[in-house]
Amino acid sequence: MGVFQFLLFLVLLFTIYNIPLSVRGNTELRVLMELKTSLDPTNKVLDSWKSDGDPCSGTFVGVACNEHRKVANISLQGKGLSGKVSPAIAGLKCLSGLYLHYNSLSGEIPKELSYLQELTDLYLNVNNLSSSIPPEIGNMAALQVLQLCCNQLTGNIPSEIGSLKRLSVLALQYNRLDGKIPASLGNLGMLKRVDLSFNRLFGAIPTTLADIPQLEILDIRNNALSGNVPSGLKRLNGGFQGENNSDLCGTGFPTVRGCTRFDTQNINQLEPVRSHLNDTAPGAISHTSNNQGHCNHTHCSNPSRFPKIPVISGVIPVSFVFMVAGFLAFFLYRRQKQKIGNTSDPSDEHLSTDQAKEFQRNGSVSPLVTLEYSNGWDPLGDGWNDIGFSQEHLNKFRFNIEEVESATQCFSELNILGRNKFSSVYKGILRDGSVVAIRSINVTSCKSEEAEFVKGLNLLTSLRHDNLVKLRGFCFSKGRGECFLIYDFASKGNLSNYVDLNDGSEPILDWSTRISIINGIAKGMEYLHRSEANKPPIVHRNISVEKILIDQQFNPLIADSGLHKILADDIVYSTLKVSAAMGYLAPEYITTGRFTENTDIFAFGVIILQILSGKLQLTSSMRLGAESSRFEDFMDTNLRGDFSESMAAKLGKIALNCIHEHPNDRPSMETIIKELNDSSISS
The missing domain is CATH 1.10.510.10 (Transferase(Phosphotransferase) domain 1)
Known part of the structure; x- marks a missing residue:
């Protein structure tokens, strides 16, 4: 009997000590420690990430877990991080949102990001990242937002991006990308916004882009593009921006010059040979469907082998190499004469955060387009019509999260006007130059019944009086778990x-x-x-x-x-x-x-x-x-x-x-x- 009691005691002891180990000793904690070392080598920002801590306890700054205690979100935007993105990030199998924008991260974008099959939002914009965009990104089947703008990225835009069937936002502006725009982007039926401006892209605009049914914005300003703008893009109206592409022409596009007979002749004579690297749809993508839904369970799947990376087979003919070299020399020569259209020197190593904020404010077609956090908390989503309010009325007040982040310099502490237990108020500058006050409210502080919340929101937007603070609009973000109210700023x-x-x-x-x-x-x-x-x-x-x-x-x-x-x-x-x-x-x-x-x-x-x-x-x-x-x-x-x-x-x-x-x-x-x-x- 004594032996039985002793064994029972050991079992209980093991159980008690095993509970915290399920969090503290897990793979995700080790991954976070590697990320901490890589992202924050000075340990000034991520000091709260402790090797003996619990990532799901709320003590790890910027880390949020799902209901199964798996890391689902890393939000470290605007924290002053100065390190690199570690390939160890691949170990966070349930990660759905990675927000590292407005920092000073350097180095390459790790190809291991492609192992994150649950990732929907990837924000690496406004950093110092260099090298090329890894083609393996095309394996991220769940990706909806790809934000890589304002870095020092070089090379071609991978045609493999055309495999991201759920992608709604592709933002690659203000980099050093060259080559042609991949025709495979036309495969992306859910794409709403494409920004390729301020790069070194050349060649014609693929006609396939005009066939994207949900496309609302295509910004290709300040490149070296040529040829005729596909007529199907006229439906974008002000959503198409093509300025400062000297050899680009089109009929019915205010931002490009009209085409002449000479343009048509040159197009026929100088159309570059199609590169199978850029314009051919990629092969079948492995590891896409097998991971779907695993993060809805207590234990995430951990495949025994990494996904296969597509390998380009065959040898490029020597004649093709010479032809590409010839055209590259031609376009580099023309690039020297191209108007840059902004005040920053092309040789500058990096755009400052203030410069980035400025061009984002001035370069937007409209701040009232909800495009960014596409998996966002949205009380006005499906089924809201049953509540009985006009969608048209409320949509007039909707801002996107990029506009809010840009206005506040990514919620910089320097812009804080006030803070209490349930909200913070920031001073901000919108893209039209107007000064606003932005109140952020945690979703847990809002009414839990969405019908009641929308009813209240509808009331707020209807209030108009000279002695009430004017509400400009609102924004929802599941990525941050917040609702934002944008008001006129009172200067006194x-x-x-x-x-x-x-x-x-x-x-x-x-x-x-x-x-x-x-x-x-x-x-x-x-x-x-x-x-x-x-x-x-x-x-x-x-x-x-x-x-x-x-x-x-x-x-x-x-x-x-x-x-x-x-x-x-x-x-x-x-x-x-x-x-x-x-x-x-x-x-x-x-x-x-x-x-x-x-x-x-x-x-x-x-x-x-x-x-x-x-x-x-x-x-x-x-x-x-x-x-x-x-x-x-x-x-x-x-x-x-x-x-x-x-x-x-x-x-x-x-x-x-x-x-x-x-x-x-x-x-x-x-x-x-x-x-x-x-x-x-x-x-």
């Missing part, structure tokens, strides 16, 4: 910047500006509380001086109006602690637990007193001073007496009525507007 900050100032400090709001701000807030709140044809009455719930933004002309703009309509209830209620601490929360909420127009009006009364007194924290003496019109007790001493006593007394009375203990005794916003419109107040 929020109202809290103008209270609690020491005597003589700047900036002091003068009396007329304070009255204007109070009037503007009231008008914005009256609009929210008012019922209209396409807008129900809205209770703000969280109005405060922090939520009043000030634009360049010192107009007040109410922020976060209707935001609670898309946030999870627990997030909404968590913000009440701050409101209660600062005195904005109406006393009846403690007993009723309900937000009404009267709770907003209570907060408005507090804000009036804060503007009058210049103090964030109100005291009982301030309230008594407002009741008895003892201005020295409730008026801001920074005004140095430069205010209208009659107006101040009137505003004090309005504030006191707003913060009345009994909600039914508070005036409505409509009544407040009428009182403020009295000539003695508004003049």
Whole structure:
């Protein structure tokens, strides 16, 4: 019996210690440690990746796991990484998203990436990567986004890319690629965006590209392309960009010159011999279907052998070599005369992040095209029509994740305007040059019911008033697990910047500006509380001086109006602690637990007193001073007496009525507007 108990103890002990080992001792952890050494040789960025840690615990920066505790996502964009991409990445069999853009990575793109059969998003753009694009990338059957722009890549565009049947975005701009555009790209029926601009490509545009049914954007600017633009590309309208290809012509294309009889003769005489390396569809791809679905199980498949790499057999005839060399010399000579069209020297080793941001901002056809994270979280996806809102209306507000990342310099900490438990706000610059504020909200902080979320989003896009912060648009990203709201930027900050100032400090709001701000807030709140044809009455719930933004002309703009309509209830209620601490929360909420127009009006009364007194924290003496019109007790001493006593007394009375203990005794916003419109107040 004693032996049996001892054996049982050993089994239990093994079980207990084996549980953490299933994560800590697994192959993926070893792979991550190799990646850490390669990507971050100085150990300044990935210090949280510990050899005895758990990659799925949330402590590994940039690492996310799926429900089976397999690494599914690595998001390290804009982290300042200066190493290389290790071939060891092939060990992360369940990886679906790899985001390493906006770093300073160097070296080659490892061909071992092709072993990642679950990878849908590959972002290596804006780095210092060199050498050629490995043709093995054509084996990545699940790939949907291939972003390699703004590197130092050379050589041809592999024709094997034409095997990526799910690819929707191919971005290779701002590299040193040469050769012809592969005709095999025409095989990609799901391709929506192709950007090959600012390279050294030559030859004709394959007619097969015009047959891609979903193609929306084809950018081939600043190459050495020649011949006639396929007429089928006219359907792209502004989506086709062909400037600065001196020998390229076409009829009905604003960005290229018209063709002449001489062009037709030259096309017939100088059409380069087709290279079977570039224009022939690749052979059958191995290792594509066998891996599908394995990462939906607890254990990923681990094939006993690596996929076979296609081998090009045969010997190129000597005559072909001489012919290619002749044409290459011809086009290199013509390249010297080509207009580059940008200010950077072609000999520069690399485009800076700022330059990359600039050309992305100026080179886009439209920011409102959802193309990038194609496996993205999208509450407006299939089935959303049943919710009853206009797709056309909401699509006017949709931004893509590339636009958001470009605007914020990949969410640089230098652009942070504010942060709380559920969101961060970044300053950004859109491609049209306008300045915006971008609020990122974690998907776990949003309403879990997509119908409710979309209903709230529809409401947010419908709000329009001069005293509300204007919502420009929104973006969803499963890759980051976030929703983004893009607003107009208020250059003067929020109202809290103008209270609690020491005597003589700047900036002091003068009396007329304070009255204007109070009037503007009231008008914005009256609009929210008012019922209209396409807008129900809205209770703000969280109005405060922090939520009043000030634009360049010192107009007040109410922020976060209707935001609670898309946030999870627990997030909404968590913000009440701050409101209660600062005195904005109406006393009846403690007993009723309900937000009404009267709770907003209570907060408005507090804000009036804060503007009058210049103090964030109100005291009982301030309230008594407002009741008895003892201005020295409730008026801001920074005004140095430069205010209208009659107006101040009137505003004090309005504030006191707003913060009345009994909600039914508070005036409505409509009544407040009428009182403020009295000539003695508004003049």
